Amino acid sequence: MTEPEIVIETTIAAVPERVWRALRDPALIRRWHGWEYEVPGGLDDEIREIYIDGADADAEALTLTFQGGDRFTLRPAAEGTVVRITRPAKGSHPEWDDWYEDVTEGWTTFLQQLKFALERHDLAERHTLYLDGPTSGATAMELLGVAAITGPPGSAYTALVATGDALSGTVWFRAPKQLGLTVDALGPGLLILAIQPQNEQRPGGGAQIILSGYGRGAEEFESLADRWTHWWETRESPGTCC
Structure with missing residues (x-):
């Protein structure tokens, strides 16, 4: 039996176009996503694997769908942009089940890093x-x-x-x-x-x-x-x- 899907959501005080660009430009993604680490390729390879090679982007609908079915959806709001991450139910992709909770916590972290970098530092270097x-x-x-x-x-x-x-x-x-x-x-x-x-x-x-x-x-x-x-x-x- 599969479990209910998980939704992670926050509102970012920036226009949708600005948030979308922060999700599509690797040079900007590295200013908020994750952390630096010392292996060949490091953060840059991780960004390309997740957000570029591993994602299907629909710029008109402002949706980003990742391998495994996770989906980012952006919609305008009075306060800026609502960013929603929808995760398929655990069990829908059994090969990911051992790391399902880790991925959920990771998306929670990354979404808050994105919000902070945009609202407090306009995607400055860090x-x-x-x-x-x-x-x-x-x-x-x-x-x-x-x-x-x-x-x-x-x-x-x-x-x-x-x-x-x-x-x-x-x-x-x-x-x-x-x-x-x-x-x-x-x-x-x-x-x-x-x-x-x-x-x-x-x-x-x-x-x-x-x-x-x-x-x-x-x-x-x-x-x-x-x-x-x-x-x-x-x-x-x-x-x-x-």
Whole structure:
């Protein structure tokens, strides 16, 4: 028996043509999608595989249909553009079932990255940091020390996190397994923390942290990234917040 399809939706304060271009131009996609990583081809190859070679685009209808049946639909609204991602029900493509929850969480993350990059930075260049791995039950929010941030989107927060950094900003979004925070000191930047689903590779689940920074030089961001990576690899004690 298949499960109901999943719909992920948000409104972006930009005209549909601007959002559509951000979904079709690889040079713009890399300014919001995912994160940089050090393998041959890296992010650029991933973007081409997902959004160009692996998608059918209908510019007139403003729809983008991906391999496996996932579909982006754009429609104009008074506030800008409603972007809806519709996922086929789990079981409709059995070859993807083991990673179904991961893909759902990934689309949730990417949609918020797109919204943030368009609304707050007009698709400016950025620097990124990605941390993930299996955990023994602690969430990314607990590990970093921001689990006590419970306010709704738009509410302010301050936190002295486990890396030793004092962060401040606002809650950008909340999802059942994700928390997005703006980070004033990074331009503002966007910090997304996610609970990774359980699977054969992660029987106890996992934690994921994605940090995007704007307006800082590469060396300055690299220094921050080194500090956060050291913390992640040594799993220092959680910080405090609020």
